[in-house]
Amino acid sequence: MYEKDTIISPISSVSGASVSLIRLSGISAIQTVNRFFSSVNLEKAEGGKFYFGKLIAENNQVIDEVIVYIFRAPKSYTGENIVEISCHSNVFIIEEILQLFIQNGCRTAKPGEFTQRAFLNGKMDLTQAEAVADIISSKSKAGVKNSLLFLEGGLSKKIKELKKDIIDLASLLELGLDFSEENLEIVSNDEVINKLNILLDEINTLIKSFSNSRDFQKGIEVLLVGEPNVGKSSLMNALLEKDRVIVSHIPGTTRDIIHEDIILEDTLVRFIDTAGIRITDDHIEASGVDRVKKLIDKVDIVLALFDLAEGISIENKELLNRLIKDKGEDVIIIGNKIDKKIKKETIDFINSFSNNKILVSAKLSENINQLRSAISFHIKREIQNEPDELILTNKRHHNILLEIKEKIITTRDSFSHNPGHEFIAADLREIINKLSEITGEITTDDILNNIFSSFCIGK
Ligand SMILES: Nc1nc2c(ncn2[C@@H]2O[C@H](COP(=O)(O)OP(=O)(O)OP(=O)(O)O)[C@@H](O)[C@H]2O)c(=O)[nH]1
Ligand SMILES: [Mg+2]
Incomplete structure (x- = not known):
């Protein structure tokens, strides 16, 4: 679980633009902004709407005229209450707004923390969270398009399908064990090998796409x-x-x-x-x-x-x-x-x-x-400008898929040498767990911190 405090950060770049966006996310986001907002009672205000008013500091000085957008949990990016403030894009104004809320109970968001909360609250899986960072940093249109496929859940869907195939295979093998005394063959050894080879092909296709991805992100x-x-x-x-x-x-x-x-x-x-x-x-x-x-x-x-x-x-x-x-x-x-x-x-x-x-x-x-x-x-x-299928750009995904590939090969080879069905169940379970690491269903705090700390502030 994560700390449930309210976090704040600018989420747009400052230089040159006329408007900047500041985001607060957390249980007291709406209440905190409401204390300094002139025109409506935000605590009673409907979510999904914006409100015009002034932000007024504790000394009654107007900080800026702003537009405030309210998102009520769970219908928000992070799944928490969110307030987004559009203010004039001026470093003094932005700093004053940040300081006002930090002095009133908010904390500066860590890099990637909004997206981390979205992940922890089940708004997206890990591949989608990673796609957010990739879209922002991508240095080609093709890279953006490809990362959007990941954000839409392209890789998650693929992983889910692969997991289903393995679970189906594991179930058949287990059924085979139940009927082994009756000499009833539920799944033949050739079929098992064949299914593992198909899985290997799918994993190899993903792995191969990684070599094309270098310039997508880098320009x-x-x-x-x-x-x-x-x-x-x-x-x-x-x-x-x-x-x-x-x-x-x-x-x-x-x-x-x-x-x-x-x-x-x-x-x-x-x-x-x-x-x-x-x-x-x-x-x-x-x-x-x-x-x-x-x-x-x-x-x-x-x-x-x-x-x-x-x-x-x-x-x-x-x-x-x-x-x-x-x-x-x-x-x-x-x-x-x-x-x-x-x-x-x-x-x-x-x-x-x-x-x-x-x-x-x-x-x-x-x-x-x-x-x-x-x-x-x-x-x-x-750079292939119109990627028609998913191109793997993330090193973490690539590394896990390489491990899975090795595991499938050893599973297949040891099965063909010794088709004792008991061992293969544990091997298949290990492959399923590895696939779950990609989407973040199985993960550790260290892995998460490592991923999200590489995000920029305000993501
Ligand atoms: N006639 C002519 N002169 C050129 C041309 N390109 C550059 N020059 C001249 O060559 C001189 C050097 O140009 P720079 O662009 O400073 O050369 P550089 O390779 O960056 O030089 P350093 O920074 O000192 O390594 C300048 O006087 C330029 O005006 C060209 O196509 N024709
Ligand atoms: Mg020069």
């Missing part, structure tokens, strides 16, 4: 690398269509890692500009370069830039060779400054690679659309 990261002054920051600005990064003719202008997000192909794409890669005595630049090398491993696409008007150092040639060895087709080679006189040696070097190559002028925004198309192509290849 795509595109890293710009190259020697100082090749035009990385200029290209970043051209891609973003705004002057986001400082550009100058002085090599080593960019010292830090700068990123900016745009949406391409219904996916959040993060462009990351970096310090030019060069062996240097300058400590700051050297540490920047170190960070770039770490980033290369982690990103989806690397744009390797070269200045077509300059020659290429041996070091840089080695760098590109290494980059392509590590990242393969995920490296797009960019020859920049086509508006200048091009050096043959440089273009020949670039052409010696089979990777995708694009010649651009970052400064004049030439061929930038061609580069965008190449990035789009990569995204489409990575």
Whole structure:
């Protein structure tokens, strides 16, 4: 059981919006807000309706004009009494409202605590609660759509069906035991093996879908690398269509890692500009370069830039060779400054690679659309935008399913070696329990705390 105190938190983001939402959930939510609400008696007010009025502090000062929405238990997100206050989106107002209620008996909600209460009150199972966090954090439209399938109970339904199949099988086996003296075969050994194989196929399908899910949640990261002054920051600005990064003719202008997000192909794409890669005595630049090398491993696409008007150092040639060895087709080679006189040696070097190559002028925004198309192509290849069936995105589900897969295999193999029906019942029970861990029917406080603490505040 959980503490039944009343919790409070902002549930909308503050910056830039005109209205913010604050939620109170718990037994005294309605009563607490009512003490400071000007227009109607909320304790007598109907649930499922909103009420306009002023929030007035204890010193009779008006904090804000607000709209208050009442949800009465159990017809609410958490299953408890909920009050949601729409106030003007201003940090001072939001802070004053929070403080008012905290000083009057509420407690700040922990990350994920609203959803945790919804789970504990039987409003949703664990896979649905996890889907709430996934929808919010998803960095592609496909990811959102997929997480919505989980919120609707897609995985829960699948788990329920699998459990029913195992329970049916266990019942038949038990019946077989009852009639074993009469030599009456209720279920043949082949049938048992066959049913376990079907179950294994279903589990394998779910497990396989996990490998496609990586970019759903994460989005795509595109890293710009190259020697100082090749035009990385200029290209970043051209891609973003705004002057986001400082550009100058002085090599080593960019010292830090700068990123900016745009949406391409219904996916959040993060462009990351970096310090030019060069062996240097300058400590700051050297540490920047170190960070770039770490980033290369982690990103989806690397744009390797070269200045077509300059020659290429041996070091840089080695760098590109290494980059392509590590990242393969995920490296797009960019020859920049086509508006200048091009050096043959440089273009020949670039052409010696089979990777995708694009010649651009970052400064004049030439061929930038061609580069965008190449990035789009990569995204489409990575992210299946219309997932027709459930794609597993959650590591916890994946790990449990891997355990179940192993258990089914050992159960099947030991059954085929020794079809003694007594042992298999315990094995099947174990598989059912593992499936119940996914939906949270069987769980521990530690597991729950671990899941919900990874949520953001206000979820
Ligand atoms: N002619 C021409 N000049 C360019 C082009 N792209 C960039 N430049 C110039 O090259 C210089 C360096 O550009 P930046 O974008 O700052 O280069 P960078 O790779 O970010 O440099 P660092 O941050 O120092 O590593 C600037 O003077 C730019 O105006 C281009 O396509 N054509
Ligand atoms: Mg730069």
